[in-house]
Amino acid sequence: MPSLAELLNQAVLPDSPTARLDAELLLAFALGKPRSYLRTWPEHEPSAEQLSAFAALLERRRAGEPVAYILGHQGFWSLDLEVAPHTLIPRPDTELLVETALQLAPATPLRVLDLGTGTGAIALALASERGGWKVTGVDRILDAVELAERNRQRLKLGNAEFRQSSWFDVLAGERFGMILSNPPYIAADDRHLGEGDVRFEPMSALVAGADGLDDIRQIVAQAPQHLETGGWLLLEHGYDQAETVRALLGATGFSAVESRRDLGGHQRISLGQWTA
Numbered sequence: 001m002p003s004l005a006e007l008l009n010q011a012v013l014p015d016s017p018t019a020r021l022d023a024e025l026l027l028a029f030a031l032g033k034p035r036s037y038l039r040t041w042p043e044h045e046p047s048a049e050q051l052s053a054f055a056a057l058l059e060r061r062r063a064g065e066p067v068a069y070i071l072g073h074q075g076f077w078s079l080d081l082e083v084a085p086h087t088l089i090p091r092p093d094t095e096l097l098v099e100t101a102l103q104l105a106p107a108t109p110l111r112v113l114d115l116g117t118g119t120g121a122i123a124l125a126l127a128s129e130r131g132g133w134k135v136t137g138v139d140r141i142l143d144a145v146e147l148a149e150r151n152r153q154r155l156k157l158g159n160a161e162f163r164q165s166s167w168f169d170v171l172a173g174e175r176f177g178m179i180l181s182n183p184p185y186i187a188a189d190d191r192h193l194g195e196g197d198v199r200f201e202p203m204s205a206l207v208a209g210a211d212g213l214d215d216i217r218q219i220v221a222q223a224p225q226h227l228e229t230g231g232w233l234l235l236e237h238g239y240d241q242a243e244t245v246r247a248l249l250g251a252t253g254f255s256a257v258e259s260r261r262d263l264g265g266h267q268r269i270s271l272g273q274w275t276a
């Protein structure tokens with residue numbers, strides 16, 4: 001039998017900056033061990049069952065399936081989240097939304113809404129950082145709401161809750177001190193939809209009409225009826241949508257409108273305050 005070190009060196013995966021990491025994550029998963037085990041026991045020879053399990057995992061990855069879907073979980077902020085093909089795999093980019101929310105709003109009690117919560121990533125990150133906030137996450141897809149609720153229970157975050165809703169539909173009469181969303185924002189004919197991990201993610205999490213802005217327009221238009229005076233709306237969007245989103249926020253009557261840049265220097269979130 002080959003050793004763990006030999007298996008990793010022989011693993012054939014599509015050329016990518018994460019190929020070695022992917023192979024390590026898949027091998028550790030096949031062994032049922034943490035990744036550190038591979039470095040601690042490089043001479044270990046796995047069983048025949050473990051070998052064939054690893055081969056099957058490599059095959060799935062070679063077919064393009066995202067590692068997070070194969071493993072069934074993904075790190076986001078300080079949390080380990082269950083992920084599933086009903087919704088988006090949380091991205092590191094979205095941590096900018098969490099970071100900005102924590103900077104903007106006081107740590108005093110606050111009602112917070114996460115629209116299109118998916119795995120619950122944003123809602124649960126905020127709930128974990130601010131015990132005094134009550135965070136509601138909604139998603140149109142029931143499977144996503146159930147996934148977010150499983151994540152909440154596993155993380156034991158009693159100050160978050162999840163409901164099924166198309167944007168604000170079930171929230172009539174409810175107001176929040178902060179509303180956040182990482183909504184679908186890709187144009188229906190965007191060529192990136194045929195590339196990489198997004199090929200395996202659902203269109204319901206990605207696509208928003210011909211220009212990618214249908215959902216953002218809807219959220220910006222309806223948010224004022226659900227924000228307290230002085231409350232904030234924070235939106236993640238595409239790297240080339242910041243100017244349009246700022247214009248939308250301004251035209252709707254938001255003040256203190258601005259965009260913030262991600263680590264790559266792209267304006268990936270825009271925000272505004274409702275003072276009317």
Ligand SMILES: C[S@@+](CC[C@H](N)C(=O)[O-])C[C@H]1O[C@@H](n2cnc3c(N)ncnc32)[C@H](O)[C@@H]1O
Binds near residue numbers: 088140141
């Ligand atoms: C880009 S994903 C973001 C998921 C998660 N918030 C994150 O950042 O990883 C967008 C999410 O919005 C949800 N969604 C799409 N249309 C919706 C609607 N009309 N109402 C509520 N949620 C919606 C999708 O099901 C998906 O989970």
